[in-house]
Amino acid sequence: MTWALGVDVGGTFTDFFAYEAATGASAVLKLPSTPDDPARAIAEGLKRLAAAGGIPAEAIDRFAHGTTVATNALIQRRGGRVALVTTEGFRDLVEIGRQTRPRIYDLQADNPPPLAPRERRFEVAERVGGKGQVVTALDDDAIADIVEQVRAAEVEGCAVCLLFSFLNPDHERRIGAAIEAALPDVLVSLSSDVQPEFREYERFSATLLNAFLQPRLTRYLTGLGETLKTAAPRAAIGINQSSGGLMSIARAAQVPIRTALSGPAAGAVGAAYAGHLSDRPDLITFDMGGTSTDVCLIADGAPTMAFEREVAGFPIRQTSVDINTVGAGGGSIAWVAPDGLLKVGPTSAGAEPGPACYGRGGDQPTVSDANLVLGRLSPVLIGGEMRLDRAAAAAALAPVMAALDLSLEQAALGIIAVVNSNMVRAIRAVSIERGHDPRDFVLIAFGGAGALHSADVAAELGISEVVVPSAPGILCAQGLVVSDLRENFVATCRTRLPGDPAMLQAVLDGLSERAAAWHETERIDTSARDLMLTVDMRYVGQNYELGVSIGEDGALGANARPTLPDAAALTRLFHAEHDRAYGHHDQSAPIEIVNLRLTAVGRLPDPGAPKTVGAGAAENRDRRPVWFESGPEEADVVDRLTLEPGQRLAGPTVITQLDSTILVPPDWYHRTDPAGNLILEHTP
Numbered sequence: 001m002t003w004a005l006g007v008d009v010g011g012t013f014t015d016f017f018a019y020e021a022a023t024g025a026s027a028v029l030k031l032p033s034t035p036d037d038p039a040r041a042i043a044e045g046l047k048r049l050a051a052a053g054g055i056p057a058e059a060i061d062r063f064a065h066g067t068t069v070a071t072n073a074l075i076q077r078r079g080g081r082v083a084l085v086t087t088e089g090f091r092d093l094v095e096i097g098r099q100t101r102p103r104i105y106d107l108q109a110d111n112p113p114p115l116a117p118r119e120r121r122f123e124v125a126e127r128v129g130g131k132g133q134v135v136t137a138l139d140d141d142a143i144a145d146i147v148e149q150v151r152a153a154e155v156e157g158c159a160v161c162l163l164f165s166f167l168n169p170d171h172e173r174r175i176g177a178a179i180e181a182a183l184p185d186v187l188v189s190l191s192s193d194v195q196p197e198f199r200e201y202e203r204f205s206a207t208l209l210n211a212f213l214q215p216r217l218t219r220y221l222t223g224l225g226e227t228l229k230t231a232a233p234r235a236a237i238g239i240n241q242s243s244g245g246l247m248s249i250a251r252a253a254q255v256p257i258r259t260a261l262s263g264p265a266a267g268a269v270g271a272a273y274a275g276h277l278s279d280r281p282d283l284i285t286f287d288m289g290g291t292s293t294d295v296c297l298i299a300d301g302a303p304t305m306a307f308e309r310e311v312a313g314f315p316i317r318q319t320s321v322d323i324n325t326v327g328a329g330g331g332s333i334a335w336v337a338p339d340g341l342l343k344v345g346p347t348s349a350g351a352e353p354g355p356a357c358y359g360r361g362g363d364q365p366t367v368s369d370a371n372l373v374l375g376r377l378s379p380v381l382i383g384g385e386m387r388l389d390r391a392a393a394a395a396a397l398a399p400v401m402a403a404l405d406l407s408l409e410q411a412a413l414g415i416i417a418v419v420n421s422n423m424v425r426a427i428r429a430v431s432i433e434r435g436h437d438p439r440d441f442v443l444i445a446f447g448g449a450g451a452l453h454s455a456d457v458a459a460e461l462g463i464s465e466v467v468v469p470s471a472p473g474i475l476c477a478q479g480l481v482v483s484d485l486r487e488n489f490v491a492t493c494r495t496r497l498p499g500d501p502a503m504l505q506a507v508l509d510g511l512s513e514r515a516a517a518w519h520e521t522e523r524i525d526t527s528a529r530d531l532m533l534t535v536d537m538r539y540v541g542q543n544y545e546l547g548v549s550i551g552e553d554g555a556l557g558a559n560a561r562p563t564l565p566d567a568a569a570l571t572r573l574f575h576a577e578h579d580r581a582y583g584h585h586d587q588s589a590p591i592e593i594v595n596l597r598l599t600a601v602g603r604l605p606d607p608g609a610p611k612t613v614g615a616g617a618a619e620n621r622d623r624r625p626v627w628f629e630s631g632p633e634e635a636d637v638v639d640r641l642t643l644e645p646g647q648r649l650a651g652p653t654v655i656t657q658l659d660s661t662i663l664v665p666p667d668w669y670h671r672t673d674p675a676g677n678l679i680l681e682h683t684p
Contacts, residue, residue, distance in 0.1 A: 413629060468678040528603040
């Protein structure tokens with residue numbers, strides 16, 4: 001027996017999902033995170049799975065990991081001490097940016113200061129032109145001078161970002177090699193490796209962020225690798241990327257910027273897979289955890305992708321699952337603003353001390369405390385591992401009650417209403433604001449708290465159906481198990497249609513050769529290989545481009561030579577995509593190609609529907625009062641393991657399980673489908 005294991009480290013909990021291919025068996029585990037060293041919770045979880053789940057270390061042959069280490073390092077600005085080397089005259093580019101304010105109506109808000117202050121930004125006399133030609137040659141004396149400046153700066157990482165290096169990376173590579181040879185302890189990031197695309201500011205920013213993250217991620221991944229040498233000695237290790245695919249631990253150490261949205265991306269992949277099992281390809285994900293809520297739109301079974309976004313105020317131009325995140329989670333703290341209005345988040349109680357009801361010293365009112373006093377959250381969680389303190393929760397809500405002159409239940413309902421409103425706005429941002437009607441989609445709820453709020457959120461959006469996967473609190477970890485290996489390759493080749501077909505094909509062949517080399521390096525079987533092609537296009541004069549997939553969902557097949565359609569076909573595809581995104585297109589406007597993107601995929605075995613074991617003892621059916629806007633209602637309290645497939649039951653019901661609690665309000669029904677997903681249906 002061999003097991004595939006997915007481990008997702010979140011801000012509050014670390015989740016484990018194990019799958020055994022031969023029998024279809026699966027096991028789940030949820031432990032509190034250890035923010036000071038995330039690997040400690042992973043090591044403890046592996047011990048528990050071995051002891052209680054019958055999963056010995058030698059039986060784990062695949063270990064897939066989603067991590068928030070990079071995200072937290074950016075938010076907290078706790079990365080390495082870094083320097084920046086750039087073309088003479090462009091030292092201040094990362095500070096000037098695009099001269100836009102982060103919030104147009106807030107005159108006090110500024111963009112975050114560069115991660116390399118001006119005294120650690122060094123210029124070198126060289127210049128590459130806009131066609132890749134050498135305008136000013138780079139000599140050895142200039143390289144030696146740069147090496148000495150980096151040495152004197154006493155840095156852990158160095159970003160090398162030269163003009164037009166995405167067209168001609170020779171100067172960057174020479175500088176990088178010299179720094180690595182003279183200063184082996186300094187980790188070097190080249191912009192031509194991290195993000196070989198045009199737009200200097202975004203490329204420089206992404207590379208500087210990568211250099212900032214490298215020291216911390218390298219230490220973490222090295223420690224994790226050492227832990228797994230004994231905890232899972234036979235396992236092939238994959239680190240999840242923001243784009244939703246896995247990469248090797250060595251590659252993750254080279255480009256840690258790709259892990260900035262690692263955990264949320266795994267949730268979107270897991271949600272798409274759960275929707276596939278229940279024949280629901282059009283979904284809106286609703287992943288509510290302890291510190292934040294992540295939402296994403298899934299159309300035709302595939303999460304929407306983005307090529308540019310911000311993390312902690314820094315622009316990152318990397319392929320990623322298009323996720324909108326808000327500071328709304330079970331640990332989000334409620335507070336009354338000076339204007340007398342109730343606010344919730346974005347500050348969170350986190351894992352330590354956590355909400356007041358956790359009994360770990362927290363005393364701030366949180367969403368979890370509100371759910372507990374309303375009877376929505378059961379006082380026993382994680383199969384008895386956690387016992388919640390209702391009296392502590394009520395005491396924490398006292399300041400809100402006093403400030404707003406409300407009863408305990410009214411204050412708790414107010415907190416729930418505000419946090420729900422925050423999450424509804426996030427969903428509107430990925431649906432209505434992008435031309436999609438949320439009523440055409442099914443809401444899929446997961447995360448530890450998603451199923452507690454999903455029905456209320458769905459009703460406010462006019463969504464009549466909610467899917468709750470078999471292990472909603474573990475779905476990000478499950479998404480890691482069903483993720484494929486992926487590597488993205490990109491080349492900038494700006495040309496107006498019809499362009500030069502021979503030149504475009506030559507660029508595409510170069511990307512294809514790199515993809516083939518990656519497939520070989522990763523030892524991916526020929527039958528499991530795939531390629532996906534996207535062309536970034538725009539009208540001439542537009543500032544941003546649209547990604548146009550070539551082939552069915554961009555998939556080209558295992559052994560196909562990537563080729564582009566003719567200019568007429570590309571024009572039709574671009575107009576269709578422009579219509580979808582903006583509601584119009586212009587037949588007469590000239591179009592240009594900006595980038596070619598080729599994604600190499602290594603397909604991993606499909607685990608099928610999980611047959612969960614080790615989920616804890618079933619509770620007997622019970623009843624308790626649960627508060628809704630209309631007042632208290634007597635609700636059934638049942639363990640999910642006792643629900644029979646196909647049985648349709650009416651709310652109000654509180655459904656408990658190891659990793660989550662599901663709330664079915666009045667006027668909602670619930671049933672379990674053949675795939676093991678729980679379906680909630682609204683009957684107005």
